[in-house]
Amino acid sequence: MDYKIRTEGQYTVIALRGDVDLHHSPKAREQILKYLGEQCHVMVDLADVAYIDSSGIASLIEGFQLAKQHKLQFGLVGVSEPAMQVLKLARLDRVLPIHQTISGMAPVSIR
Amino acid sequence: MTTALAQTEIRFTSRSAQLHRVRGEIRSACEQYRCSRECIDHIVIAVNEACMNVIEHAYGKECDAEIVLKIFKDGTALVFHLIDHARPSDRDCLRPQAIDLSRPGGLGVLLINEVMDDVRFLACAHADGNVLEMRKTIE
Numbered sequence: 728m729d730y731k732i733r734t735e736g737q738y739t740v741i742a743l744r745g746d747v748d749l750h751h752s753p754k755a756r757e758q759i760l761k762y763l764g765e766q767c768h769v770m771v772d773l774a775d776v777a778y779i780d781s782s783g784i785a786s787l788i789e790g791f792q793l794a795k796q797h798k799l800q801f802g803l804v805g806v807s808e809p810a811m812q813v814l815k816l817a818r819l820d821r822v823l824p825i826h827q828t829i830s831g832m833a834p835v836s837i838r
Numbered sequence: 839m840t841t842a843l844a845q846t847e848i849r850f851t852s853r854s855a856q857l858h859r860v861r862g863e864i865r866s867a868c869e870q871y872r873c874s875r876e877c878i879d880h881i882v883i884a885v886n887e888a889c890m891n892v893i894e895h896a897y898g899k900e901c902d903a904e905i906v907l908k909i910f911k912d913g914t915a916l917v918f919h920l921i922d923h924a925r926p927s928d929r930d931c932l933r934p935q936a937i938d939l940s941r942p943g944g945l946g947v948l949l950i951n952e953v954m955d956d957v958r959f960l961a962c963a964h965a966d967g968n969v970l971e972m973r974k975t976i977e
Contacts, residue, residue, distance in 0.1 A: 748854070780883070
């Protein structure tokens with residue numbers, strides 16, 4: 728797995744690529760928590776994720792929970808088919824905020 | 839004429855870096871049985887989670903302990919036996935629990951139970967060790 732960071736509007740986008748599995752998910756978790764810790768609104772781009780397991784999903788849930796605590800925006804964007812399969816099996820596709828693109832999202836209100 | 843399909847045996851050590859290869863071998867084995875792509879995807883997800891549980895919880899930090907995965911057909915079911923030599927696992931750990939977002943542990947067990955038709959520990963021939971059986975009826 729590797730990742731790239733970009734800024735789109737008010738969001739820090741963490742684009743993950745490859746397998747987000749037990750071996751690699753600590754790296755994804757570290758980036759998610761780092762940017763939320765810096766009070767950034769975070770979108771995790773899963774378009775190029777070939778595989779994600781429960782450890783990767785747990786990192787996303789942790790980010791979602793932390794963002795809620797800090798009143799930050801957190802969501803998933805461009806979810807690949809393999810990642811969506813896991814989210815659906817866990818019924819988390821109805822829990823985690825999922826967006827097709829960032830450009831179509833409502834702007835973040837300034838607190 | 840029908841050709842009997844051999845049992846597949848995948849051996850690996852309790853390192854997370856091995857999981858990528860193991861997933862590929864599970865996929866290849868399932869393709870022999872003409873499962874649908876979605877069915878194979880789901881099986882790979884579930885069996886990977888079971889392998890993760892052995893690496894993370896059964897063996898803990900022990901890195902080079904052996905794990906064996908046997909895959910074979912039994913009637914209309916595809917059967918997976920995941921064998922380790924760790925301390926006997928808590929049999930209750932297979933019980934799926936509702937997802938609690940404040941404590942996302944247990945997600946792996948939920949995924950296994952969502953995909954498989956039957957999941958149970960079999961009696962183990964050794965003093966130490968576990969044999970987890972997962973069965974999936976295939977079309």
